[in-house]
Amino acid sequence: MDRQLKKGSTELLVLSLVERRARHGYEIAKLIESRSEGALRFHVASLYPLLYRLEARGLLEGRWVERPGQRRRRYYKLTTEGRKALRLQQSAWAAFVEAMHRITQAEHA
Amino acid sequence: MPDWSKEIRERLAGVRLDPAREASVVEELSQHLEDRYAELTGAGAPPEAARMTALGELAGLSERVLADALPSPKPSPLPPPEDGGGWLSGLSKDFRYGARRLRLEPLFSLVAILSLALGVGANTAIFQLLDAVRLRSLPVARPQELLSIRPDPLKGRSGNFTGHWPQLTSGLFDHLQREQKAFAKLAVWSSDRLNLSAGGEVRYADALWVSGSFFDTVGVGALRGRVLGPADDAPGCSSPAVVVSERFWRRELGGRELAPGETIRIEGRPFEIAGVTPSRFFGPEVGNAFDVALPICAEDLIADKPRTKNRSGWWLASLGRLAPGWTLEKANAHLAAISKGIFEATLPADYDARDTQRYLGKKLIAVPLANGLSDLREDYSDPLLLLLGISALVLLIACANIANLMIARASARQREIAVRLALGASRTRLIRQLLAESLVLAAAGAACGVVLAQALSRSLVTFLSTRDSQWFVEMPRDLRLLAFTAGIAVLTCVLFGLLPALQASRTDPIEAMKTGGRGIAAGGARLSIRRALVVAQVALSLVLLVGSILFVRSLRNLITLDAGFSREHILDVTADFTRLRLPNERRTEFRHELLERVRGVPGLTDAALARLVPLAGDYWNEQVHVPGSDASAAVANFNQVGPGFFRTMGTPLLGGRDFDDRDRLGSLPVAIVTEAFARKLLGGANPIGRTVQIDNQGGDTTRRYEIVGLVKDTKYGQLRDEFAPIVFLSIAQDDDPRPWVSIVVRSDLPLGTLRPSLASAITGASPDVDILFRPLQEIVRDGLLRERLMASLSAFFGFLAAILAMVGLYGVVSFMVVRRRNEIGVRMALGATRRDIVILVLREAGTLLAVGLGIGIVLAVGAASLARSLLYGLQPFDPATLAMAAVGLAAVAAAASFFPAHRASTLDPVAALRDE
16 A cells, blocks of 8 residues: 555544544554454554654543553543544545545546 | 563663653553564464564664654753742742751751750740739639729738738628629638548648629539529528539549538538539639638638627638729729728727728729739749740750751751752742741740640649648640740741851852862851850850859758758647637646647657747737837737747747746746847847837737747748747737647657657547648748749759750860861871860860850849849859859860860871862
């Protein structure tokens, strides 16, 4: 996949994954891998700088959570700010996909 | 499982993160790698391959990427401008900081808090007592309304004076009550001691005689039963009821419910107990709590000669409340108007012309009585005020000491202070910080002081209580006390904290930094302040030492003075046979029977009868003259004694004869006089063969006595009194004997062991005789209470002050030695001997001492004159005392400065110079 495209869309991926519930970094990485059926894969070196950047921008909030019988993990949840950003990016992405679709359809037609 | 954190930390090395964030990132990434590793090995990869894979995935994580993602912490913002938030901002931080600093220096804190606690404790205890006897109101309803009515002037009355506050006679009160309109409520009372035991050794209760209106007037109700009312005090009452105090009820009756008709025996008579008064009410007299209150009409049942019938029997004190619409001025005008009639109607029949004129010249006045009457107040106000002054000086010296220590600490902290000043801390902020530290110290000292004060004031009250007078002083820990102690704490804090704080904040940062951590730049200025403090300490301790030596020597003068009789081995046995109701003519006979029985007790050297025992607080004086003598009439003290009295007491007979069996009722009335009598009434001529005539009673010549003997001067009322003329009459010639007598007994045996045999000898005559034993030594000691109090407390304070001053001197001289280390090293290198160095240091200490002593002597002379009335056999300006105090202080000062001097002389000059 194109690097630029991937970079622009990774934020959307991560934000979408924590929209319903808070998740920890490894869980996010595994979900991206499994839902894309292996097409997209995030490693530690790319995932965490992204998470930290999103946190620094106030879109995510990371918090250490302890659950009985488990070691503590850092869970990320969407902030109000993040939710707004997610809506914006979703519609931008939809518009982009729509545009791509139109263009590629037109060529084929 | 591999350890990933090292790899991760390497990548974070160049990223500026705060430690907590860094740890969080390391933990989070490690976990991720662990999970990845577990996933790979779980899928069958060999561990080493799994590790390499996981690490490989970390490869892209460069410092730059992380630094980009992780916002580096903002440069920590400067703390908000420290003075910006007003004076109060950060105050609690200052206090916490102060407390922490004090914890770090436990020895300094301990010394400081201890000396403060001693100073504050002493002040608080004495204030508490002073407050209790001087300032406290009576524990009654609306005490500020209470007035007392008394004749004006009080002086110049004749008659019998009994009770603590003999201001009115029964006759005066009766007429006053009938004729006055100003007071809605008016009552009288009198304090007394009455015997609870029926026969044998007496057991006294503190009694309060009250008129029927008393409890209504003071506004005190009953805790149990009822209080006395007008119905209880009807004239000629035959079976009156009494009221007991809550303390007495608990002590004697176990605090149980009173049975109806329950009685208590007083002076051998049963009295029904009507009720119990509440514990807060101790009576109308501060310092003297009552046990049992009796209606005045009961006096007629108990007394041999009731004072209610005696027109010159002064025994009552009054209290009243004004009727609505009356003011003190109006009431006094009213009293002045009715006084003439009242005094005329109550004139005692036996007054001579002079007494009559004085009596009729008086008027009644009303004075406020809010604080009650108090012997304790009259006797101890001045000594306690003086002691408060003394303890304040001790506190001052303690403060000077702590100030000294604080300055020394400030020197050590100079660099810290310089850095803070350089970083922009303001002076006020620094001073506040240092003061907060002082305040923590002062608060701790005050808290310990309050605890100490409780113990101290209790023991003071115990000290003031004798067998004859149990002082009862209520000392609640109230707001007034709290305010006093808090005031002291703040004052001390300012005293010892402000100067060092101002000093420290004056540090020049550049200078202080230049000299590194040695902190001697401002040493010169500091030392001069510390010197001044030590000079002040020496001066103040000299004042205290002079005071204590004056008091101790006064006490010693009183103890060792020749009272004209020996104090040891003499026991006063007072036998009271009022209840036998013997007719007058049988009383002398009965007295002799008692004496003979006592003389039969084995182990006695001598025994004799006496009406009064010297120094026991009883007085009897008359105006006398010697017919045919040039000397004018004078007041002489009187006593009646039996044969052998002077031998028993150890008073030398200087001429003539002692009384003997020839002297009896009907024979020639005789007297024995003292040297002072001969001096004052006979111009020093030999009195034997002359006549002494008692002057009053309108020229009655029957009271004329031939002088048959001359004895050495003896003390009569108090040891402090000058030797006054005394006339001893023969007790056997007493034509109006009282139903009691003192038998003075001399024995070489311990006096306590004689009691049982003496008691059984006396009760052998009749079981209804009441007996009171008093060793003369004890009487003398109780009479010297004030002197003993002043001597022991001032000695304690003086000692304390000297110690504190010496600690201060030691500190300053030590500091000086450290400061002049280099100089001393140079001197030694140039050939100064150890002796030279010791002298150098001692000279410094000596100068401080000399200046301090000089100032101290001036102060001491001024201060001692305040204590003039409490001294005996000494003048306030007493060179010997001053010399003693100065030499003593100098000796201790020499010891205190010798150690630093010695240390200076053993300095290694090479080491000292290397520091240069």
